[in-house]
Amino acid sequence: MPEDHRGRTSPETVTAAASGTWRLGDLTINRLGFGSMRLTGRSAFAAGSTSDRERSIAVLRRAVELGVNHIDTASFYFSALRSANELINSALAPYPDDLVLATKVWPGRDASGEWWWATPEQLRGQVEENLRQLGRDHLDVVNLRVPPSVGTGSIADHFGALAELREAGLIRHLGVSHVRPAQLAEARAIAPVVCVQNPYGLEASAAQEEVLRASGEAGIAFVPYFAIAGAGREQGAVAAEHETVREVARAHGATPAQVRLAWTLGRGPHVLAIPGTGNPDHLTENVAAGALRLTEEETAALNGARSGG
Ligand SMILES: NC(=O)c1ccc[n+]([C@@H]2O[C@H](COP(=O)([O-])OP(=O)(O)OC[C@H]3O[C@@H](n4cnc5c(N)ncnc54)[C@H](OP(=O)(O)O)[C@@H]3O)[C@@H](O)[C@H]2O)c1
Secondary structure (H helix, E strand, O other): OEEOOOOOEHHHHHHHHOOOEEEOOOEEEEEEEEEEEHHHOOOOOOOOOOOOHHHHHHHHHHHHOOOOEEEEOOOOOEOOOOHHHHHHHHHHHHOOOOOOOEEEEEEEOOOOEEEEEEOOHHHHHHHHHHHHHOOOOEEEEEEEEEHHHHHHOOOOOHHHHHHHHHHHOOEEEEEEOOOHHHHHHHHHHOOOOOEOOOOEEOOOOOHHHHHHHHHHOOOOOOEEEEEOHHHHHHHHHOOOOHHHHHHHHHHOOOOOOHHHHHHHOOOOOOEEEEEEEEOOOHHHHHHHHOOOOOHHHHHHHHHHHHOOO
């Protein structure tokens, strides 16, 4: 991380390019990206949770200024008065040529916020909803977000329907989200998969670790969500921070959130980051985490902390 004249790290000068790049199909992105779920309010799905619109727009514009060129979104990221897709469109259109917008389908929310799950035939409508809201004629990346109720079951019918929308030119690249290794293999047998978006971070289970490894072996991006929030999931980073994370953070003049992001990026060159925030200071910090390099000893200590050590 660059240092200022007093020898302190200066995150303001760090851009997302410091994290290195990865290719999603033919699209090159910086590994450190942005998740838009937190732009609509502290909890995207809570009734009455509403963000300051100008602040959210400023965060998006600043992210792009800082070199972020991979933004994760969904049409179901909305609170009472804010929609992530609307904010992205208003803040960033006309979009920079190198900006990759990744969205996800299968879950949906009706106008009052109630969840529903699309049939294979209904996926086209969800893709078109994203196209309308984002103001695009095709989507760069669409993840098939598998509902919990599917468990280890087949995703072939839904993924096949999405593959047809790719053939029709509505989608450039396909991904899968919330999957097990067998479901990733099933999807790959139907059409090319460029990314896997699963929950992952310091607290990840062996099963989650297996998906990260399987993605790397296949040369596919692994895109973790909840890398900062961890077990707090939708609630955010609410749990008391692990002392080892605090110690490593202190050693670098960094924050625990930065250490969590740096550790995650250290899991492999195919691992990306899409930290979510509506806070401009957190955005700057998160981008700067792409330049934070942990020593082998620090990584080993953090690995030890995972197993309760
Ligand atoms: N495929 C899926 O099913 C799925 C599920 C969940 C999320 N996602 C995507 O993944 C992205 C990341 O997930 P996420 O946003 O839930 O979790 P996250 O990035 O792990 O953490 C976000 C939480 O941490 C806080 N935070 C962010 N940066 C921070 C920092 N530097 N210091 C302290 N606190 C910080 C945020 O609050 P502030 O706003 O106050 O900073 C928010 O509460 C989402 O935005 C979304 O695009 C996908």
